[in-house]
Amino acid sequence: MKISDAYVIVTSPGRNFVTLKIVTESGTYGIGDATLNGREMAVVAYLEEHVLPALIGRDASRIEDIWHYLYRGAYWRRGPVTMAAVSAVDLALWDIKAKAAGMPLYQLLGGKSRERVMTYAHCTGKDIEGCLAEVEKHVKLGYRAVRVQSGVPGIPTIYGVAKREGERYEPADSDLPAEHAWSTEKYLNHVPKLFAAVRERFGDELHVLHDVHHRLTPIEAARLGKAVEPYHLFWLEDCVPAENQESFRLIRQHTTTPLAVGEVFNSIHDYRELLENQWIDYVRTPLSHGGGITHVRRIADLAALYHVRTGFHGPTDLSPVCLGAAIHFDTWVPNFGIQEHMPHTAETDAVFPHDYRFEDGHFLVGEAPGHGVDIDEALAKQYPYKRASLPVNRLEDGTLWHW
Numbered sequence: 035m036k037i038s039d040a041y042v043i044v045t046s047p048g049r050n051f052v053t054l055k056i057v058t059e060s061g062t063y064g065i066g067d068a069t070l071n072g073r074e075m076a077v078v079a080y081l082e083e084h085v086l087p088a089l090i091g092r093d094a095s096r097i098e099d100i101w102h103y104l105y106r107g108a109y110w111r112r113g114p115v116t117m118a119a120v121s122a123v124d125l126a127l128w129d130i131k132a133k134a135a136g137m138p139l140y141q142l143l144g145g146k147s148r149e150r151v152m153t154y155a156h157c158t159g160k161d162i163e164g165c166l167a168e169v170e171k172h173v174k175l176g177y178r179a180v181r182v183q184s185g186v187p188g189i190p191t192i193y194g195v196a197k198r199e200g201e202r203y204e205p206a207d208s209d210l211p212a213e214h215a216w217s218t219e220k221y222l223n224h225v226p227k228l229f230a231a232v233r234e235r236f237g238d239e240l241h242v243l244h245d246v247h248h249r250l251t252p253i254e255a256a257r258l259g260k261a262v263e264p265y266h267l268f269w270l271e272d273c274v275p276a277e278n279q280e281s282f283r284l285i286r287q288h289t290t291t292p293l294a295v296g297e298v299f300n301s302i303h304d305y306r307e308l309l310e311n312q313w314i315d316y317v318r319t320p321l322s323h324g325g326g327i328t329h330v331r332r333i334a335d336l337a338a339l340y341h342v343r344t345g346f347h348g349p350t351d352l353s354p355v356c357l358g359a360a361i362h363f364d365t366w367v368p369n370f371g372i373q374e375h376m377p378h379t380a381e382t383d384a385v386f387p388h389d390y391r392f393e394d395g396h397f398l399v400g401e402a403p404g405h406g407v408d409i410d411e412a413l414a415k416q417y418p419y420k421r422a423s424l425p426v427n428r429l430e431d432g433t434l435w436h437w
């Protein structure tokens with residue numbers, strides 16, 4: 035099981051993706067997702083310069099040892115770039131191990147805990163009516179859970195609310211960051227009306243989620259959580275920036291709205307206080323940013339002690355490789371909550387052939403050995419990298435804000 039080759043493939047079938055391929059002497063190979071939206075080439079440099087040369091000749095079956103070699107051995111621990119690189123190696127090695135065992139990855143993790151994986155769709159509209167139309171469309175497609183984001187009167191553009199019809203989200207789409215304007219007051223006044231309308235139109239059973247995208251202060255988040263309590267959200271996501279975990283104490287004291295956090299986390303240490311104090315309800319770190327299966331399963335186990343469930347990040351800026359591996363993890367993990375789902379484009383799906391399926395609001399895991407996602411390298415070459423940037427946000431007086 036010696037590693038004989040390891041290389042990075044950068045491709046842009048509509049948006050940039052970074053993929054790591056690790057090949058063993060026997061020819062068995064594994065692939066991992068190393069995409070970090072808007073910072074793709076930093077991970078490429080980290081892998082090519084510091085990680086891949088050290089992998090050649092190592093035993094691919096020693097996943098745990100390689101993980102610690104890359105994490106402890108680097109001295110400079112954690113951080114999104116480092117952990118995206120570590121994650122990609124880890125995902126590729128688990129892919130190899132499962133292929134060598136002739137098993138789908140979920141079997142290697144411990145087998146199925148469920149038959150199918152509930153997902154939530156993105157529904158965005160420029161106003162409440164637009165959102166309701168999107169929710170209706172997604173309910174007809176079979177979704178049991180929808181994330182609803184609406185434009186807000188008086189705020190011209192909001193990241194996370196599609197600008198063009200049919201778009202579920204916005205890609206990082208400009209060479210340099212676009213500048214958006216933000217008003218917390220306008221937002222806070224609008225959002226409860228949105229959820230009142232959703233419940234009025236669709237009743238009580240549909241699971242409804244909302245992403246604040248880190249834009250509030252703790253007391254503002256507490257106000258919002260309280261205001262939407264009558265509409266019993268499945269979760270309120272990233273209601274504040276979470277560098278200061280203590281912020282969640284205040285929010286939790288004021289509201290029973292369930293809280294989700296962690297799409298920008300990359301380590302179990304980012305969660306410790308949040309979990310031990312029972313301040314949150316869902317962990318969101320994706321496998322491709324949280325140190326791969328080896329580390330994210332430790333986060334999931336710690337979360338389980340506190341009745342906290344998984345709800346992995348799954349936007350289109352994580353490649354089908356990450357999504358495919360996540361579906362195996364979701365199929366196994368005992369404390370599963372939900373999986374985010376933003377469908378990739380047909381171009382992306384063609385570059386990354388996979389055996390997971392979407393049906394009736396759920397994902398069904400595939401039975402191919404490994405994580406079930408491959409890369410068509412010849413096709414990938416047809417889509418060269420193009421720098422793309424995410425936006426920045428400013429308050430109406432010009433102050434740079436969270437976006």
Ligand SMILES: O=C(O)C(=O)C[C@H](O)[C@H](O)CO
Nearest residue numbers: 071245247297348349351374
């Ligand atoms: O999917 C979500 O919940 C997001 O918040 C998507 C993020 O904005 C996106 O992944 C940033 O790269």
Ligand SMILES: [Mg+2]
Nearest residue numbers: 245271272297
């Ligand atoms: Mg989010």
